[in-house]
Amino acid sequence: MSVVEWTRHRLFGATEDPVSLRGAFRTIGVTSLVSVILVTTLFPLYWTVNTSFKPAPETQTFPPTFVPETFTVSPYVDILTGAGSSVLVNSVIVSVGATALAMLIGVPAGYAYARNPGKVGGKHLAFWILSLRMFPPIAPILPLFFMFRQVGMIDTYPTMMLLYLTFNVPLVVWLMRSFFQDIPQAVEEAAIMDGYSRLEAFFKVSLPLVSPGIVTTTLLVWIFSWNEFQFALVFTRNAAQTYPVIIPSLVGGHATLWNQVAALSVLAMIPIIVISLLMQKRLVRGLTLGAVKG
Amino acid sequence: MTTIELDTVRKEFGDDIVAVDDVSLTIEDGELVVLVGPSGSGKSTTLRMIAGLEAPTSGDVRIDGIRVNDVQPQNRDIAMVFQSFALYPHRTVRGNISFPLEARDVPDAEIDGRVEEAAAMLDITELLDRKPANLSGGQQQRVALGRALVRDPQAFLMDEPLANLDAKLRKEMRTEVVRLQQNLGVTMVHVTHNQEEAMTMGDRVAVMNEGQIQQLAPPKEVYQRPANRFVAEFIGSPSMNLLSGSLSDGTFHADAGDVSVRVPDGLADASTVSPLTLGVRPESVQIVDTPDEYTFEATVDVVELMGNVQIVHIVLDDTEFLAEIDPDLAVEQGDTLSLRLPPEKIDLFDGVRPESPRIERTTDHEPSVGGTVVTEE
Numbered sequence: 073m074s075v076v077e078w079t080r081h082r083l084f085g086a087t088e089d090p091v092s093l094r095g096a097f098r099t100i101g102v103t104s105l106v107s108v109i110l111v112t113t114l115f116p117l118y119w120t121v122n123t124s125f126k127p128a129p130e131t132q133t134f135p136p137t138f139v140p141e142t143f144t145v146s147p148y149v150d151i152l153t154g155a156g157s158s159v160l161v162n163s164v165i166v167s168v169g170a171t172a173l174a175m176l177i178g179v180p181a182g183y184a185y186a187r188n189p190g191k192v193g194g195k196h197l198a199f200w201i202l203s204l205r206m207f208p209p210i211a212p213i214l215p216l217f218f219m220f221r222q223v224g225m226i227d228t229y230p231t232m233m234l235l236y237l238t239f240n241v242p243l244v245v246w247l248m249r250s251f252f253q254d255i256p257q258a259v260e261e262a263a264i265m266d267g268y269s270r271l272e273a274f275f276k277v278s279l280p281l282v283s284p285g286i287v288t289t290t291l292l293v294w295i296f297s298w299n300e301f302q303f304a305l306v307f308t309r310n311a312a313q314t315y316p317v318i319i320p321s322l323v324g325g326h327a328t329l330w331n332q333v334a335a336l337s338v339l340a341m342i343p344i345i346v347i348s349l350l351m352q353k354r355l356v357r358g359l360t361l362g363a364v365k366g
Numbered sequence: 367m368t369t370i371e372l373d374t375v376r377k378e379f380g381d382d383i384v385a386v387d388d389v390s391l392t393i394e395d396g397e398l399v400v401l402v403g404p405s406g407s408g409k410s411t412t413l414r415m416i417a418g419l420e421a422p423t424s425g426d427v428r429i430d431g432i433r434v435n436d437v438q439p440q441n442r443d444i445a446m447v448f449q450s451f452a453l454y455p456h457r458t459v460r461g462n463i464s465f466p467l468e469a470r471d472v473p474d475a476e477i478d479g480r481v482e483e484a485a486a487m488l489d490i491t492e493l494l495d496r497k498p499a500n501l502s503g504g505q506q507q508r509v510a511l512g513r514a515l516v517r518d519p520q521a522f523l524m525d526e527p528l529a530n531l532d533a534k535l536r537k538e539m540r541t542e543v544v545r546l547q548q549n550l551g552v553t554m555v556h557v558t559h560n561q562e563e564a565m566t567m568g569d570r571v572a573v574m575n576e577g578q579i580q581q582l583a584p585p586k587e588v589y590q591r592p593a594n595r596f597v598a599e600f601i602g603s604p605s606m607n608l609l610s611g612s613l614s615d616g617t618f619h620a621d622a623g624d625v626s627v628r629v630p631d632g633l634a635d636a637s638t639v640s641p642l643t644l645g646v647r648p649e650s651v652q653i654v655d656t657p658d659e660y661t662f663e664a665t666v667d668v669v670e671l672m673g674n675v676q677i678v679h680i681v682l683d684d685t686e687f688l689a690e691i692d693p694d695l696a697v698e699q700g701d702t703l704s705l706r707l708p709p710e711k712i713d714l715f716d717g718v719r720p721e722s723p724r725i726e727r728t729t730d731h732e733p734s735v736g737g738t739v740v741t742e743e
Contacts, residue, residue: 256452258450258452259455261448262453262513263465265440265444265445265446266465268440268469281455
């Protein structure tokens with residue numbers, strides 16, 4: 073039964089039965105609540121898309137127009153011929169590099185923790201790794217800034233990739249640890265008895281089995297790296313500038329180019345939405361892996 | 367030719383847990399030895415040390431006379447079947463069975479032939495393209511066996527492979543495993559906590575408790591001549607009746623109940639040191655009309671009809687005593703019976719602890735046990 077059918081049935085189909093009147097009111101309540109949530113979450117998205125197709129003057133009109141009166145793609149053309157294209161390329165390079173690096177370090181570490189609980193680095197290292205996510209990002213920015221400036225590494229790709237490790241590695245380690253824990257040790261031992269080394273068993277058995285977890289973790293880490301603002305604001309000038317930093321710069325003293333802000337936001341959203349949709353099946357499996365046992 | 371030797375092998379976990387306590391054991395070529403014992407007895411750890419998945423704290427593991435302590439498990443050419451089957455969920459049945467061959471760089475054409483052959487042997491040919499998740503427990507078990515035998519290993523290690531199957535399937539697979547082992551003539555070590563499995567499968571049975579082998583002997587001998595009180599109690603179902611007490615003038619006086627029975631001459635002067643344990647299997651206990659020096663009287667507590675036998679429960683103070691008798695005998699709760707412990711079927715153990723050894727008879731008066739092992743299920 074579809075939601076619509078169900079709602080209709082609840083509202084009108086069985087009203088003769090006094091008991092189901094209560095159900096009807098509940099249905100109205102639930103539907104209203106869901107509607108409110110949908111409107112508040114989807115409206116900004118809609119408004120961004122709406123604004124991105126307006127010429128600059130129309131973004132300032134009051135009352136605002138809910139559909140562009142003058143439909144134009146010039147905000148996209150303007151932002152892409154301006155700073156937009158280079159920051160998007162930078163964002164791709166930094167986020168992909170940072171994600172790859174974090175996975176390369178975090179996946180083996182998560183595996184080590186899953187298989188040798190309490191042995192790897194003693195009992196405190198694991199907590200220390202997690203604690204890296206506990207302080208506010210602003211706290212290490214200043215000392216890190218001086219360190220990187222000292223070695224002449226401000227505004228470079230490697231700098232940004234290294235910086236994002238601070239927050240991404242703990243996430244990868246802890247997520248992958250629980251994904252690996254869900255793989256029975258006996259399966260790996262079976263591979264070893266079948267004639268493979270421990271490393272081969274890892275690559276041929278354990279790694280394929282956690283692939284939904286790897287997809288999920290990669291996506292979470294990548295989205296963080298893609299959208300990160302604070303580090304990017306402080307550590308980039310031009311060469312490695314990522315798209316989130318450009319957006320406030322469009323909010324100028326003379327005029328705010330809301331339509332270009334919106335256009336860049338839409339462009340930045342597209343890869344996340346596309347990849348999430350493509351990976352949806354594996355993503356859901358990854359997010360629920362371990363939630364359902366047996 | 368594959369013999370497996372354990373030479374005073376010891377395994378400690380941490381500082382105070384001794385899982386395997388200086389076990390020595392030689393498994394001959396083509397022999398099926400069953401390691402049986404309660405959980406925590408060290409049987410699985412012993413098996414894992416043979417496999418190389420655990421390293422002994424001390425002692426040597428030898429395969430064909432060569433010390434393999436430092437040989438990695440993947441290089442020992444030993445196949446292992448796990449309790450959880452441990453199939454590779456991301457591979458098909460074919461992919462599971464071919465996996466060990468791929469590790470050895472066997473040519474593809476040969477792999478196909480050998481996989482088909484193994485599948486045919488286990489009657490799983492039609493399952494080859496399925497994933498393990500779509501198989502029943504028994505089918506998964508067959509795939510696990512196929513994966514083990516496809517590579518023609520030097521020896522098979524079985525870590526409770528039948529424990530996850532239901533009772534009927536377990537019996538079928540038990541027979542199948544023994545048939546495979548005999549047809550292939552391969553050395554096999556089988557671990558189980560199920561004494562019935564041990565008795566029916568093993569050429570020899572190693573009964574383990576607290577990290578030590580209590581007795582290593584063919585099943586019949588383990589049953590008829592248990593080395594100590596632990597083995598006597600662990601092997602056989604229902605368990606052997608064990609009464610602690612003392613011996614004087616050739617008569618055994620039990621601590622519990624009003625039990626005083628004569629013991630056979632071969633045992634009468636064996637020991638006068640108390641305390642002792644008298645053991646008699648339930649199927650050896652007789653119900654008689656006329657009391658003699660080998661009988662005692664007791665009141666029936668519960669009667670269980672099992673079909674081919676009925677089991678009479680008697681409570682002697684805090685000790686339960688069982689008699690397995692002809693189902694046609696009319697016995698009811700509350701009846702007072704004369705129970706006879708036939709002298710040739712009585713065992714005495716020198717003490718009341720599990721490790722108390724069975725006392726050998728001084729005369730050639732060996733017990734002739736008529737009963738068989740009664741199944742648990």
